[in-house]
Every structure is written in structure tokens, then in C-alpha cells.
Amino acid sequence: MSDFKPRHFAIIPAAGSGSRMASERPKQYLELLGQPLIRHALAVFCESPLIDKVFVVLSVGDTEWNRHDWRGLGSKLVPLFCGGPSxxxxxxxxLRAISDQVxxxxWVLVHDAARPCLAGWHLERxxxxxxxHEVGGLLAVPVADTLKRDNGHGEVDMTVSREHLWQAQTPQMFRYIMLRRALERARTVTDESSAIEAAGLHPRLVQGDATNLKVTYPLDLHLAEWIMQHRNG
Structure with a gap:
């Protein structure tokens, strides 16, 4: 019997510009509770005993990263300046850059840089x-609102049943080789689960909660701040 125990690595893609935030500074560097937004996301992984190493994928021309002091997050954190257009x-x-280390x-856990409210218990669950699990899976939340599909003119075309619908979150956790092969074949997906699904596999849905929100619009920064202040208090 093999004694091999798989390790857990985090990848946080942070090469985007966050255009919907109406800010000249990339979204991941906007201030949240006195720190860059991305620092809160990174800290959960860096502090977790479950995670062996944390890779943050930055754009090749990122000039903001080195303006901040990340030493407080410890030796697990490794920046990779190899981000792509998507x-x-x-x-x-x-994944390609760390191929000689895994x-x-x-397991690889991919997390949004703009989800600063991830809690330790989310990660542990x-x-x-x-x-x-043979495939892996993702944090997600069952859809609670009534859903409407528009007709292309800003009017309701139909109501969509919310039964069996979930809102995907991150982290999304898959085996290194499975995820790499899936992404090699599905280059236009918006999350890792979609690439795994395109390979004919069925990721497991692990229920999270609404506090693990993604900062997309300016108001979301205030919501994230409220969540983190009240969670800690």
C-alpha cells in the first residue's frame, strides 16, 4: 500500500484589471480595511495548515505587487509573473509554471483574488x-432568488426555475493533472469547474454561504468590509 499523501496548493489568478470597479488601480489592490483587497484572500491560504504553498499569478507587467510588503504572510507565498489575458x-x-513542484x-485550489471574505471554515469544509472524491469540486450556494431571463430588450421573456441551480464560488479544487488537461482543452471557460465539466466529469457542489462574496462593483467593497468587521467582532 502506498504511503503517498496528496498535498494542497493554492493558485490565485490576479492578472485582471477589474474594469467594472471604475478605478485606475487594478481591483485586487484596492484598499479593504487598510490592506490591499487581495491580501485578505491570500492570508486565509497562507495561515491554513491544510495548504502547502500559495501561488499568486500576476500579469507580466504588474508594477503594484512590489509596492506592498507581503512578508507578514510567510514563506508559503510565491508570486508568479505569468498571467494571461483571461x-x-x-x-x-x-499550472505550467509549477509543474516541477507538484x-x-x-490537489490545486483556485480562488478569486476578489473574494476577500473567504473564511477558514469555508476552506476546511x-x-x-x-x-x-474522484473528481473534486467547488464551493457554491443554492440560488435563492427568483430568476428572470430577458428578451434582449430589457423586458422579461420568462421566469427560470431555480430548482437545482447553484451559484458557483471559489475555491474550486481539483487534481493538478486533471485540471491542467481540462484547461488545455477548454480555453474560454470562466471557471475551473466548467473546464472539468467539458471533459465529461461531474464536480461536487460543497455548500458555502453568501459571506464569501466576490467584489465586482464599488458597493461590494463596503459589503465586504461589513462582513469582515462583524465576523471578527
């Missing part, structure tokens, strides 16, 4: 529920 490109470039069966 999320999928950045994740794939990151085994094929090691994901890893615990997926540790023996």
Missing part, C-alpha cells in the same frame, strides 16, 4: 468533503 489563461500558465495527484 482567467483560464492565467490559471493554466500558473505531483499529478496533488471544502478540503474535508473533497479529500476522497
Amino acid at each position: 482567467r483560464a489563461d492565467s490559471v493554466l500558465n500558473g 505531483a499529478h495527484s496533488d 471544502l478540503v474535508h468533503e473533497l479529500q476522497h
Whole structure:
């Protein structure tokens, strides 16, 4: 019997510009509670004993990263200046860059740089529920609102049943080689689960909660601040 125990690596793609935030500074560097937004996301992984190393994938021309002091996050954190034009490109470039550091069966957890409210218990639940799963999976939340499809003119075309619908979150956790091969074949996906699904596999849905929100619009920064202040208080 093999004694091999798979390790867990985090990849945080952070090469985007965050154009919907109406800010000249890339979204991941906007201030949240006195720190760059991305620092909060990175800290959860760097502090977790479940995670062996944390890779943040930055754009080749990123000039903001080195303006900040990241030493407080410890030795797990490794910047990779190999980001691509899309999320999928950045994740794939990151996977290629770490190929000599990971085994094929090691787990990779991909997390949005703009999800600063990830909590330790979110991470623990994901890893615990997926540790023996053949495919892997993702944090997600069952859709609670009534959904409407528009007709292309700003009017309701129909109401869409929310039964069996989930809102995908991150982290999304898959075996290194499985994720890399899936992304090599599906380059236009918007999340890692979609690439795995395109390969005919079925990721597991691990229930998270609404506090793990993604900062997309300016108001989201205030919501994230409120969540983190009240969680800590």
C-alpha cells in the first residue's frame, strides 16, 4: 500500500484589471480595511495548515505587487509573473509554471483574488468533503432568488426555475493533472469547474454561504468590509 499523501496548493489568478470597479488601480489592490483587497484572500491560504504553498499569478507587467510588503504572510507565498489575458489563461500558465513542484495527484485550489471574505471554515469544509472524491469540486450556494431571463430588450421573456441551480464560488479544487488537461482543452471557460465539466466529469457542489462574496462593483467593497468587521467582532 502506498504511503503517498496528496498535498494542497493554492493558485490565485490576479492578472485582471477589474474594469467594472471604475478605478485606475487594478481591483485586487484596492484598499479593504487598510490592506490591499487581495491580501485578505491570500492570508486565509497562507495561515491554513491544510495548504502547502500559495501561488499568486500576476500579469507580466504588474508594477503594484512590489509596492506592498507581503512578508507578514510567510514563506508559503510565491508570486508568479505569468498571467494571461483571461482567467483560464492565467490559471493554466500558473499550472505550467509549477509543474516541477507538484505531483499529478496533488490537489490545486483556485480562488478569486476578489473574494476577500473567504473564511477558514469555508476552506476546511471544502478540503474535508473533497479529500476522497474522484473528481473534486467547488464551493457554491443554492440560488435563492427568483430568476428572470430577458428578451434582449430589457423586458422579461420568462421566469427560470431555480430548482437545482447553484451559484458557483471559489475555491474550486481539483487534481493538478486533471485540471491542467481540462484547461488545455477548454480555453474560454470562466471557471475551473466548467473546464472539468467539458471533459465529461461531474464536480461536487460543497455548500458555502453568501459571506464569501466576490467584489465586482464599488458597493461590494463596503459589503465586504461589513462582513469582515462583524465576523471578527
